[in-house]
Amino acid sequence: MPELVIFFREGCFYPVALSGTKPASEEIPEHVALNPGTLRVEDLSGNILWPEGTRQ
Numbered sequence: 190m191p192e193l194v195i196f197f198r199e200g201c202f203y204p205v206a207l208s209g210t211k212p213a214s215e216e217i218p219e220h221v222a223l224n225p226g227t228l229r230v231e232d233l234s235g236n237i238l239w240p241e242g243t244r245q
Contacts, residue, residue: 194238196220197228205230213238 191209194217195202207216217239221227230239 193233195231195233196224197231198224198226199228 192207192213193204194207194213196205205220207213207220210216217230221230221239227239229237231237
C-alpha cells in the first residue's frame with residue numbers, strides 16, 4: 190500500500206506518495222536524489238524518515 194510522506198525544502202514542503210513496492214527506507218533516498226535541496230522527509234505523524242532513515 191502506498192505511503193504518503195512530506196518532503197521539506199527551503200521555504201516549502203510537498204507530499205510524495207511512495208509506491209509501496211519496496212521499503213520506504215529504500216525508496217525515500219531514491220526520491221531525494223531526484224529532488225536536490227530536500228532538507229528532510231517526514232511521515233504524516235511528524236517522524237523524521239530522512240536523513241536518519243528510520244522512524245522515531
